[in-house]
Amino acid sequence: xxxxxxxxxxxxxxxxxxxxxxxxxxxxxxxxxxxxxxxxxxxxxxxxxxxxxxxxxxxxxxxxxxxxxxxxxxxxxxxxxxxxxxxxxxxxxxxxxxxxxxxxxxxxxxxxxxxxxxxxxxxxxxxxxxxxxxxxxxxxxxxxxxxxxxxxxxxxxxxxxxxxxxxxxxxxxxxxxxxxxxxxxxxxxxxxxxxxxxxxxxxxxxxxxxxxxxxxxxxxxxxxxxxxxxxxxxxxxxxxxxxxxxxxxxxxxxxxxxxxxxxxxxxxxxxxxxxxxxxxxxxxxxxxxxxxxxxxxxxxxxxxxxxxxxxxxxxxxxxxxxxxxxxxxxxxxxxxxxxxxxxxxxxxxxxxxxxxxxxxxxxxxxxxxxxxxxxxxxxxxxxxxxxxxxxxxxxxxxxxxxxxxxxxxxxxxxxxxxxxxxxxxxxxxxxxxxxxxxxxxxxxxxxxxxxxxxxxxxxxx
Ligand SMILES: [Zn+2]
Numbered sequence: 312x313x314x315x316x317x318x319x320x321x322x323x324x325x326x327x328x329x330x331x332x333x334x335x336x337x338x339x340x341x342x343x344x345x346x347x348x349x350x351x352x353x354x355x356x357x358x359x360x361x362x363x364x365x366x367x368x369x370x371x372x373x374x375x376x377x378x379x380x381x382x383x384x385x386x387x388x389x390x391x392x393x394x395x396x397x398x399x400x401x402x403x404x405x406x407x408x409x410x411x412x413x414x415x416x417x418x419x420x421x422x423x424x425x426x427x428x429x430x431x432x433x434x435x436x437x438x439x440x441x442x443x444x445x446x447x448x449x450x451x452x453x454x455x456x457x458x459x460x461x462x463x464x465x466x467x468x469x470x471x472x473x474x475x476x477x478x479x480x481x482x483x484x485x486x487x488x489x490x491x492x493x494x495x496x497x498x499x500x501x502x503x504x505x506x507x508x509x510x511x512x513x514x515x516x517x518x519x520x521x522x523x524x525x526x527x528x529x530x531x532x533x534x535x536x537x538x539x540x541x542x543x544x545x546x547x548x549x550x551x552x553x554x555x556x557x558x559x560x561x562x563x564x565x566x567x568x569x570x571x572x573x574x575x576x577x578x579x580x581x582x583x584x585x586x587x588x589x590x591x592x593x594x595x596x597x598x599x600x601x602x603x604x605x606x607x608x609x610x611x612x613x614x615x616x617x618x619x620x621x622x623x624x625x626x627x628x629x630x631x632x633x634x635x636x637x638x639x640x641x642x643x644x645x646x647x648x649x650x651x652x653x654x655x656x657x658x659x660x661x662x663x664x665x666x667x668x669x670x671x672x673x674x675x676x677x678x679x680x681x682x683x684x685x686x687x688x689x690x691x692x693x694x695x696x697x698x699x700x701x702x703x704x705x706x707x708x709x710x711x712x713x714x715x716x717x718x719x720x721x722x723x724x725x726x727x728x729x730x731x732x733x734x735x736x737x738x739x740x741x742x743x744x745x746x747x748x749x750x751x752x753x754x755x756x757x758x759x760x761x762x763x764x765x766x767x768x769x770x771x772x
Pocket of ligand 1: 441488
């Protein structure tokens with residue numbers, strides 16, 4: 312452990328006790344610090360405690376992590392840096408929770424080495440739109456709803472299970488939009504007692520039912536005080552009932568304006584052009600879904616610097632695959648499913664159009680709901696294979712670009728010294744065959760190994 316890294320650790324640790332009680336403003340800093348403090352095992356990193364490295368096979372929260380004795384070295388065939396670069400002949404050095412070097416392969420002395428032949432190492436995926444707590448009730452095997460009999464304690468467990476399933480599949484950070492069960496799961500993961508991805512959550516959304524602009528500002532203050540990392544706003548109907556606008560310009564101005572005053576980003580559910588246009592004018596940060604957007608609106612998003620987070624496959628595919636578990640609950644009607652069926656080619660066409668809009672930042676999100684957690688990668692495959700996105704651009708959208716959309720691009724989303732050691736290895740090369748993104752064999756988050764499957768083929772060790 313280098314002195315400088317230990318110094319930073321000490322800094323984080325000294326701040327750790329005060330952050331929770333401190334004023335949460337300015338928000339981006341508070342959010343940022345929480346994620347930094349959430350890098351688990353600070354005492355291990357600069358202490359002298361013994362540890363166990365799992366060098367082949369096995370997985371779990373007790374996997375190897377780097378402590379003071381020696382760094383961990385990851386030696387894949389190639390490295391995608393998350394920003395569009397591809398490197399060979401390099402190894403990644405991890406100390407504690409951080410990447411400390413990207414060095415010439417074989418050059419690091421005294422390290423415990425994870426040989427990962429046949430793999431590509433890249434930053435862990437960042438999904439900017441999931442619903443962490445959505446689940447099928449064990450009793451009924453149907454979507455959790457108001458009629459369900461389970462309580463908050465069960466919902467927290469479902470959220471934890473969904474988090475674990477996503478982490479194992481290579482997702483190391485999620486933005487959940489969002490339920491009250493997210494907060495304890497986020498905090499337990501950040502504290503190191505629960506395996507899962509880093510979680511940012513909106514806790515409770517702004518909807519048309521929230522009320523007039525004053526009510527909306529009060530709501531934003533409330534969820535900010537409750538520890539929300541982001542504000543989620545429903546500004547249009549569901550695609551199942553047409554996707555028309557549900558909030559006025561004044562309501563959106565109030566929601567996104569107040570969010571900014573609280574130092575929070577506002578992400579906006581908006582299917583049709585009018586709702587997205589209002590959100591752009593209100594200074595919101597990101598448009599979710601946007602299946603029905605036209606070119607002029609996509610250009611407006613680019614001009615105004617909003618991120619566009621389209622969901623064009625996993626959400627539909629998962630609903631169709633689990634139709635029996637959704638049908639008859641809320642607006643999951645036969646007609647609603649027909650609307651979704653009709654929306655599939657429209658959403659795909661909108662995505663293709665978006666790819667041609669100069670300066671539009673298309674970020675990775677899936678809208679993972681009950682049944683979809685751990686299948687997030689399917690969205691990337693579809694974007695490339697059906698949408699025509701360049702595979703490297705797809706990888707960047709789920710790593711450095713997604714990190715930037717969260718305001719965390721100096722910490723997450725890249726393979727670079729000083730960044731969080733959130734790293735995954737996949738068999739093959741996703742820039743040649745995007746389907747290799749499914750073949751996750753190694754998952755590290757905050758320097759801890761959660762998955763390390765034997766890589767088939769000859770080992771170089
Ligand atoms: Zn959603």
